Amino acid sequence: SQTIHQWPATLVQPVGSPLSLECTVEGTSNPNLYWYRQAAGRGLQLLFYSVGIGQISSEVPQNLSASRPQDRQFILSSKKLLLSDSGFYLCAWSLGLWGYTFGSGTRLTVV
Amino acid sequence: EDKVVQSPLSLVVHEGDTVTLNCSYEVTNFRSLLWYKQEKKAPTFLFMLTSSGIEKKSGRLSSILDKKELSSILNITATQTGDSAIYLCAVEAKGGSEKLVFGKGTKLTVNP
Numbered sequence: 066s067q068t069i070h071q072w073p074a075t076l077v078q079p080v081g082s083p084l085s086l087e088c089t090v091e092g093t094s095n096p097n098l099y100w101y102r103q104a105a106g107r108g109l110q111l112l113f114y115s116v117g118i119g120q121i122s123s124e125v126p127q128n129l130s131a132s133r134p135q136d137r138q139f140i141l142s143s144k145k146l147l148l149s150d151s152g153f154y155l156c157a158w159s160l161g162l163w164g165y166t167f168g169s170g171t172r173l174t175v176v
Numbered sequence: 177e178d179k180v181v182q183s184p185l186s187l188v189v190h191e192g193d194t195v196t197l198n199c200s201y202e203v204t205n206f207r208s209l210l211w212y213k214q215e216k217k218a219p220t221f222l223f224m225l226t227s228s229g230i231e232k233k234s235g236r237l238s239s240i241l242d243k244k245e246l247s248s249i250l251n252i253t254a255t256q257t258g259d260s261a262i263y264l265c266a267v268e269a270k271g272g273s274e275k276l277v278f279g280k281g282t283k284l285t286v287n288p
Contacts, residue, residue, distance in 0.1 A: 099275070101278075107280060108264070108278045108279055108280035108281055109219075109266075109278035109281075110278070111275055111276070111277070111278075114275055124275075155218060155219075165210070165221065165276065166221075167218035167219050167220075168218060169217050169218050170217045170218050
């Protein structure tokens with residue numbers, strides 16, 4: 066069966082520090098991968114999506130970047146965090162809409 | 177710009193009540209609408225509605241898609257405290273990468 070792993074679960078980082086959140090999928094090949102952010106009162110916002118290794122599309126201009134070094138690995142990064150980067154980050158994968166599955170999320174607090 | 181609007185943003189009811197959550201959308205090249213339930217962490221899938229499947233039911237939950245009105249409703253009958261959650265509506269915006277556009281959600285609180 067397919068599983069999605071996302072870590073860490075919680076993270077507190079100072080302003081200006083770097084960020085690396087990792088997401089891996091098991092049990093499937095060539096999935097579409099997504100990073101979403103859920104800020105308070107704003108719903109889920111798509112940040113990046115990837116349809117294959119090295120292929121990244123950005124949905125909103127921001128302080129973050131994403132990479133897909135392997136088929137089932139998706140990384141969200143920042144060189145210097147801002148206070149506004151705080152939020153709940155969710156990784157998701159799909160092979161079709163009915164296969165759209167979320168990871169358990171990372172609660173990021175930038176202080 | 178693709179947009180999904182949910183209402184109400186929050187709702188407080190008593191156990192046993194019936195609730196109706198609303199979702200309206202404006203997207204190009206609509207393919208499907210999905211409902212998710214989010215309790216503490218990741219959203220869990222409830223329903224997917226498409227042109228060929230505009231009504232779905234699972235136990236006390238049911239959902240209908242109105243393609244003419246560009247909207248959907250999620251009904252929960254005989255609510256229980258375990259139904260307390262944020263309910264998210266999402267619509268596929270464009271083909272190819274199956275991106276979803278989410279609404280802000282409806283926070284449902286069911287009191288005993």
